[in-house]
Amino acid sequence: MNSSYLNFKDKHILVVGDVMLDRYWHGGTSRISPEAPVQVVKVSDIEDRPGGAANVALGLAKLGVSVTLVGVVGNDENANVLQKCLEKEGVSCQFVSSPDLPTITKLRVMSRHQQLIRLDFEERVDSLSQNEAVFKQVEACLKDVDAVIYSDYAKGCLADVQRLIQASNDAQVPSLVDPKGNDFSIYQGATLVKPNLLEFENIVGVCGSFKELEEKANExxxxxxxxxxxxxxxxxxxxxxxxGKAPFSLATAAREVFDVTGAGDTVVAVLTAVYVTSKRFCDAVEYANQAAGFVVGKLGTASILADQLEAIMYQRSHSANFGVLSPNGLLEQIKFAQMNGEKVVFTNGCFDILHPGHVTYMKQAKALGDRLIVAVNTDASVKRLKGEKRPINDLTHRMAVLEGMGAIDWVTWFDEDTPQEIIEALSPDILVKGGDYSIDTIVGAEHVLKQGGDVKVLSFVDGYSTTSIIKKANL
Incomplete structure (x- = not known):
């Protein structure tokens, strides 16, 4: 599979926001404390992971993205631990150090894969000098990055986020925001903002229907x-x-939810990485949704590797039925194929009686790309084009034979006299026609070319035609 969307090696993304250290104490519980009615945890393992904006940066690094992280930390050992965790994964840390604040640390006590208690060590960043230091760090980085993520956990690092977004816009760098709080005006002018439903409804009010959600979201x-x-x-x-586009909605990709910690960080990381590569938000959302479904099945803050994400998307795009699909059912499969960098080839015809010339033609058409669609005229359409005695074989028969040809991935149908409508609906990458045509006379060619696709004319093999076979058989 061509995995061009997942080749992030040449991408550089800046992450700015509230960095944290997620610390886990793991141990068994077998008795109750004699001092109070609480479980005693015998700590056997201590685990440190980047959290908050640092987890976003880690997620990007795991994907193979070049990452710079800006945030505020304390002048303490936990800051050193956090920086080592990140630099080990290739993240460039441009921290603003404050002697008056602790590095934000969340300590979770775990036993038998259950979180018993969480202890937070934090103070809000509330210094103009620190905000100015953050701005200067960001300003210095913007000239070298493809996008910036503002990861807001309302701890104060992004107190001046509007100024940061304006700096991003001035540098023509897309800014994607994971927001917090009850005032979204501070994110004015961002490229994309990603609240969860609770955060969104805190701003616009409860939405009683999808239509209301759509209206309030667009407003x-x-x-x-x-x-x-x-x-x-x-x-x-x-x-x-x-x-300018209709809402694009996806069902959750999670099969089993084990721990939602860090899922939002994964969404914004994958979303941004795919967006700076494909330049299409719908592609980015598809990948981010699958990545979120993966990480919520893991314990604690988790990340996904590029090859894991690629495997999930490949399995998803190839697990659906190939063969005969309705035009509407085919739309989603084409979308996934194109998202995964595959070129979709389209051809059409009556294909009433298949012969060796058709077989050769299909092989040549498939060789032009990765996936081949054959759209077949319905029986009524064939009658209008060929006369009342045609087709010899009905639509079900014709599609079943085509489905059995190894070169063909999908077979579908259309009822119109020309394939113009289905070509516009499916928007293939390559349109193929057999015979003595010029490109400007091929139905659908103009649409495919306008979409950035290609149109090819292939010659049929001499000596074969459906009409001659019918005459020879006296049908």
Whole structure:
């Protein structure tokens, strides 16, 4: 599979926000304390992981992205631990160090894969000098990055986020925001903002229907001049609202939820990495949704590797039925194939009686790309084109024979006299026609070329034709 969307090696993303250290104490519990009615945990293992904005940076690094991280830490040992964890994974840490604050640390006591208690060590960043230091770090980095993620956990690092977003815009660098709080005006002008449903409804009010959600989302997006708004809805999946486009909604990809810690960080990391590569938010949301489904099945803050994400998307795009599909059913399969960098080839015809010339033609068509679609005229369409005695074989018969040809991935149908409508609906990468045609006379060619695709004319093998076979058989 061509995995061009997952080749992030040449991408550089800046992450700015509230960095944290997630510390886990693991141990067994076999008795109750004599001092109080609480379990005694015998700690046998201590694990440190980057959290908050640091987890976003880690997620990007795991994907193979070049990452720079800006955040505020204390002048303490936990800052050193956090930096070592990140630098080991290739993250460049440009921390602002404060002697007056502790490095934000969340200590979780775990036993038998259950979290018994969480202890937080933190103070809010509330210094103008620290905000200015953060701004200067960001400003220095913007000239060298493909995008910036502002990961807001309301701990103070992004107290001046509006100024940061304006700096991103001035540098023509896309800015994607994972927001917090009850005032989204501070994210004015961002490229994309990604609240969860609770955060979104805290701003716009409870949405009683999807239509109300859509109306309020578009109103909020336009009000704050965002190109896109992505609302994550937990078990109800994700929905993307993009300027000038219909809502793009996906069901959750999670099969089993074990721990949602860090799932939002994974979404924004994968979303940004794919977006800076494909330049399409719908592609980015597809990948982010699958990545979130993967990490919530893991314990604690987890990341996904590029090859794991690639394998999930490949399995998803190839697990659905090949062969005969309705035009609507085929749309999703084409979308996944194209998202995975595969070129989709389209041809059409009546294919009433298949002969060796057809077989050669299909092999040549398939060789032009990765997936071959054959659209077949319905019986009524064939009658209008060929006369009342045709087709010899009905649509089901013709599609079943085509489905058995190794070169063909999908077979579908159309009822119109020409394939113009289905070509516009499916938007293949390559349109193929057999015979003595010029490109400007091929139905659908103009649409495919406008979409950036290609049109090819192949010669039929001499000596074979359906009409001659029918005459020879006196049908």
């Amino acid at each position: 909020l997006r336009e009000k704050h001049d965002w190109q896109a708004l992505l609302v994550t809805r937990g078990e109800d999946g994700l929905v993307l609202f993009e300027d």
